Amino acid sequence: QTVVTQEPSFSVSPGGTVTLTCGLSSGSVSTSHHPSWYQQTPGQAPRTLIFSTDTRSSGVPDRFSGSILGNKAALTITGAQADDESTFYCVLYLGSGISMFGGGTKVTVL
Amino acid sequence: EIQLLESGGGLVQPGGSLRLSCAASGFTFSSYGLSWVRQAPEKGLEWVSLINQYGNTYYADSVTGRFTISRDNSKDTIYLQMNSLRAEDTALYYCAKRDTSGRYYFTNWGQGTLVTVSS
Numbered sequence: 001q002t003v004v005t006q007e008p009s010f011s012v013s014p015g016g017t018v019t020l021t022c023g024l025s026s027g028s029v030s031t032s033h034h035p036s037w038y039q040q041t042p043g044q045a046p047r048t049l050i051f052s053t054d055t056r057s058s059g060v061p062d063r064f065s066g067s068i069l070g071n072k073a074a075l076t077i078t079g080a081q082a083d084d085e086s087t088f089y090c091v092l093y094l095g096s097g098i099s100m101f102g103g104g105t106k107v108t109v110l
Numbered sequence: 111e112i113q114l115l116e117s118g119g120g121l122v123q124p125g126g127s128l129r130l131s132c133a134a135s136g137f138t139f140s141s142y143g144l145s146w147v148r149q150a151p152e153k154g155l156e157w158v159s160l161i162n163q164y165g166n167t168y169y170a171d172s173v174t175g176r177f178t179i180s181r182d183n184s185k186d187t188i189y190l191q192m193n194s195l196r197a198e199d200t201a202l203y204y205c206a207k208r209d210t211s212g213r214y215y216f217t218n219w220g221q222g223t224l225v226t227v228s229s
Contacts, residue, residue: 036215097168
């Protein structure tokens with residue numbers, strides 16, 4: 001059973017930098033998994049941040065960036081702001097129409 | 111403006127059935143795939159199902175054999191027929207538009223419809 005792994009939580013200081021990762025229980029993440037990232041605040045629908053590993057969705061500030069780091073996908077927030085406090089989810093495409101979400105990383109800015 | 115409006119949620123007993131709808135607007139509906147994604151209370155997001163622009167369907171293991179996704183291009187609407195419902199199916203169900211250019215991500219989201227499975 002394939003599992004997409006994310007850190008449960010991270011804390012970052014205002015103006016600081018944090019890197020969230022997205023891994024696979026069985027193997028490495030590559031661009032062929034088309035990693036995408038979504039931001040969700042309580043009571044709200046998800047918002048699309050990053051797709052195709054490193055492409056920002058329309059209107060997403062450039063303090064959000066995506067990459068592959070080692071064997072994982074990564075989302076880096078540079079210059080964190082208070083309203084970045086959210087839960088961030090990655091999605092990997094596993095082929096044959098199947099997508100899988102990670103468990104989400106709750107980011108606290110303090 | 112792209113809009114996705116889910117409906118059909120409600121309270122249902124274990125073993126019961128429910129049909130969700132997602133009405134779309136603001137894009138050429140027949141050219142895009144759409145997915146259902148759910149979120150149990152205080153839990154993370156879970157991909158449930160996809161119907162692509164050709165009508166091919168795909169399901170998460172957790173719902174295979176119980177849920178059926180379909181689309182009506184004349185009504186710009188997709189559906190999720192949910193049978194043999196279990197307590198663990200309780201969740202907010204989101205409709206999400208899928209990218210069609212081989213980039214496999216969700217471009218737009220609805221606000222969700224709540225399904226509660228309880229006796």
